[in-house]
Amino acid sequence: MHVLLFDDPAIRPHLLPFTFTRPVAALRCGILTLAEKWQHRLGVDAVGYLTQPYLQAKYPAGEVSGPALIINGAVCPDDLLTRQVQALQPGQALYCDELLVAAHVADASLVAELIQDGIPETRQVAEPVTVIDRPWQLFLRNGVEIRRDFALLTKGRTSQPVGDAHTIVYGAENIFIEQGVKIRAAILNAEDGPIYLGKNSQVHEGAIIKGPLALCEGSHINAGAKMRGDNTVGPFSKVGGEVGNSILLGYSNKGHDGYLGNSVIGEWCNLGADTNTSNLKNNYAPVKIWSHVEKRFVDTGQTFCGLMMGDHSKCGINTMFNTGTVVGVGANIFGAGFPRTFIPSFSWGGAAGFETFKLPKVNEVAERVMARRNLPYDAVEQGIMKTVFEATEEDRVWEKAKA
Numbered sequence: 001m002h003v004l005l006f007d008d009p010a011i012r013p014h015l016l017p018f019t020f021t022r023p024v025a026a027l028r029c030g031i032l033t034l035a036e037k038w039q040h041r042l043g044v045d046a047v048g049y050l051t052q053p054y055l056q057a058k059y060p061a062g063e064v065s066g067p068a069l070i071i072n073g074a075v076c077p078d079d080l081l082t083r084q085v086q087a088l089q090p091g092q093a094l095y096c097d098e099l100l101v102a103a104h105v106a107d108a109s110l111v112a113e114l115i116q117d118g119i120p121e122t123r124q125v126a127e128p129v130t131v132i133d134r135p136w137q138l139f140l141r142n143g144v145e146i147r148r149d150f151a152l153l154t155k156g157r158t159s160q161p162v163g164d165a166h167t168i169v170y171g172a173e174n175i176f177i178e179q180g181v182k183i184r185a186a187i188l189n190a191e192d193g194p195i196y197l198g199k200n201s202q203v204h205e206g207a208i209i210k211g212p213l214a215l216c217e218g219s220h221i222n223a224g225a226k227m228r229g230d231n232t233v234g235p236f237s238k239v240g241g242e243v244g245n246s247i248l249l250g251y252s253n254k255g256h257d258g259y260l261g262n263s264v265i266g267e268w269c270n271l272g273a274d275t276n277t278s279n280l281k282n283n284y285a286p287v288k289i290w291s292h293v294e295k296r297f298v299d300t301g302q303t304f305c306g307l308m309m310g311d312h313s314k315c316g317i318n319t320m321f322n323t324g325t326v327v328g329v330g331a332n333i334f335g336a337g338f339p340r341t342f343i344p345s346f347s348w349g350g351a352a353g354f355e356t357f358k359l360p361k362v363n364e365v366a367e368r369v370m371a372r373r374n375l376p377y378d379a380v381e382q383g384i385m386k387t388v389f390e391a392t393e394e395d396r397v398w399e400k401a402k403a
Helices: 034-042 077-087 108-117 136-140 142-154 359-371 379-391 397-402
Strands: 002-006 048-050 070-071 092-096 099-105 121-124 166-171 175-177 187-189 196-198 208-212 213-215 231-233 242-244 249-252 259-261 266-269 288-291 295-301 307-309 325-328 349-350 353-355
Touching: 002 034, 034 077, 034 208, 077 099, 136 142, 136 266, 142 175, 142 196, 142 213, 142 231, 288 325, 359 379
Parallel strands: 002 048, 002 070, 092 121, 166 187, 175 196, 187 208, 196 213, 213 231, 231 249, 242 259, 249 266, 266 307, 307 325
Antiparallel strands: 070 099, 092 099, 288 295, 349 353
């Protein structure tokens, strides 16, 4: 059975800036992306994505004719929900109240019409499902999802040993180490939640790690880092300083001292030395953040909320981000003082003001950065960035002011 994960049109825009550059199901929460969670639980070799046309070349749908299982890419699976989805018969759909969760369709080419018009034979889920429909829900759900993914990935398997006499371990039964991991003189405390160390990852001297934590393939926790729990370091990333309840989606660096809390950082980002994020207002009021859909600041209902940074964005040394700052795609932030709390995609500047980071220059930087990971910044990647650049033109208000 072909599995297709679709971007719910009522959800995807609310997950910008992260969904500018990926389908909803390619977001990481816990150890795995939402797509990987479904792939593992359904036991399929691959899944397809039904997403925006400009993203489809990078995230293909695969076979889009004939029978298929279509699943809402914003829904996190568990054992019960997986069984309900697998039990669907042709022509049946599974809903959570008004939300389409999954359907077994006879012809995948008609999915768009089915999503819009509905499927006649419907049933309700046995229990409410977990839906990631706002950016801050990624870090709010991260600890729970690390625990779920840990159980999924480690069931029936044996961890590699710590293998370092100078590393202190608490809760060893909650630690799983994949092949190729290197640990040197660290503290691993998994008493309050699991610690997962992915293939070829490294934990350097003096790092203090509190679970839940997911360190994905090829990533590093630098010397002296303090990982305070509910953290995910996505593949091929480097993290230092103090980090709490945050996610780096992958291929990003926060290599130095400085605090990152209740935050989500996209791919190909770099936080300069001593970058700090505020995650709590001085008056303890609920945090408001920018909504790309409503074009205004909206109440998250959360007391703690830090930085939401889209792919390919960077900031210079000593950057200070205020509570609930949203940074778009391809921004470059530097200079003294607090920059504004909404920094549009392809911005260049800081507290003193912004101008547009021109696309050819963005492309130059992206090509250099991706080459360091031996990945090409090819025509597909360039096409995505060009589309996002054009789609976010209205957000760059200083360009309109010049005109």
